[in-house]
Amino acid sequence: MTGTSKAVRYDEFGGIEVLRVDEVERPVPGDGQVLVRVKAAGINPGEAAIRAGAMAHIFPSTFPSGQGSDLAGIVAEVGAGADSCSVGDEVIGFSEKRSSQAELVVVDADKLTPKPREVSWEVAGGLYVAGAAAWGAVHSVRPDKGETVVVSAAAGGVGSLAVQLARRAGATVIGLAGAHNHAWLRGHGVIAVEYGDGVLDRIKAAAPDGVDAFIDTHGGGYVELALALGVPVERIDTIADFAAAARYGVLTEPGPNARPGAEVLAALAALIAEGHLEVPIANTYPLAQVRQAYTELERRHTHGKIVLAP
Template sequence: MSGPTITPVTGAKAVRYDEFGGIEVLRVDEVDRPVPAGGQVLVRVKAAGINPGEAAIRTGAMAAIFPSTFPSGQGSDLAGVVAEVGAGADRFSVGDEVIGFSEKRASQAELVLVDVDNLTPKPDGVPWEVAGGLYVAGVTAWRAVDSMRLDSGETVVVSAAAGGVGSLAVQLARRTGATVIGLASQHNHEWLRRHGVIPVAYGDGVEDRIRAAAPGGVDAFIDTHGGGYVELALALGVAVGRIDTIADFAAAAKYGVRTEPGPNPRPGAEVLAELAALIADGHLEVPIANAYPLTQVRQAYAELERRHTHGKIVLRP
């Protein structure tokens, strides 16, 4: 007697939009099953992170830097299981668990083609939600901290210190031996203290509160939020070369401060592997604010755009 008939997967769901706009332009379509070319791996996605930059691209606010063709996909972060391997990508095998990123704005989908050099093995101790939201926030935080060249005994301030990038930046900065001051709302202060960070409330009077927390002065400032923090860093006497913003590019151009990464950034997959090892060993925590099914992508971005989350928001295809 013959065995059961196995029907191959011929399509997959993916986030798409046909025009610039708010969350209302997002939809989830059934698309053709991707086929890996040479040097590519097809990944069945278990989790995909979402990020503020993707929202800015989708609204058209970054069209001059990241032009779009429609229909457009969305997303960079991903983690999943290898479903198919193209020629020359045999560093991985079907069934391998991987962390990586798409350079084609395509990670928010059930099946995603990924260049083999943009993948690294997922350690057993890293949950899917954490792995799937690691690339953008993790590599951005790593590069921002690396660009500061912090020394033990120095003091660095991190804005939005409980957010997706900030929560990782404060932990990585602490690993350098620096004193870290984290700007965050009151309800995130206990989490910061548990990670060796001095919490300071943002808002009116923040400059005075930072000066009180750092009587010896501030040596470096990492801005993960925008909205006046570059000017605050300058008011605190931080040198232009020790200020890094990932959010306020107008201020960066005006004052000449850094926008990560530094002059010689390490490859993204190499940094991902280092971060994943730290997570697996219990030396780095990636807070997960929420996980949504792929079909609730609009709700996920609505939460993200409120800009009050503690940690990462991810989609689970």
């Protein structure tokens, strides 16, 4: 089948001004691959950092570059050997080719899992990166019943999932967030604490018996805050401050090259379908408004996920 489709592209590192939506040749699935018509594709801070060139030492780029990992959609074409999928299947998945922000995407079949009907397209399309990061971070600090865990940026895309997963593990969870997000946190059994000046004392007041683990989803001094609270380095995880991780020896799970795969995605989707996990959707934009979507994301005050709907 021939034709064209639309996809996000950029030709050089830079700010949102380098982003555009191009007409590209219709992708063709190879062996073990399927073509997915994308219904929703999440956007993430890591993609903005890659586009800006800040992570070129970890994720080298060739131009023109596409963008995006998260996706959910309908299988449009099946390549040879992709026997686990059929045309018309509704799927959730991820691309490692920076290509999900497009109308049509070729995806390895083993990076897809069925989308439960109870999970909306927007939630499914924004699930993988934030969900895998939250899953990896919570599992790396090993919260247990009776323990206290602090999560920074607790109402953000990753933080909002991390607090729920840590609560499911039986821990008491303190979520650092702006006052406008405190009601949502409290509604999910989280002790809400305002971030900013004086946060160390506010956390100590909320956790008089101390803090056992710390998950940093924001960066900018939270690793040092965790150390000041007396949290052991092996129970501090940051997904954002790799310089601090290198300096102090704290964890960076799941790490840029070790994200959990389709099995974890399926487990997260099942939790959502069963009503045990909520993925807040902050906003949905059409593909043509990719610049506006990243403008909102880069303000870093989003409650939950921002999603593109091609």
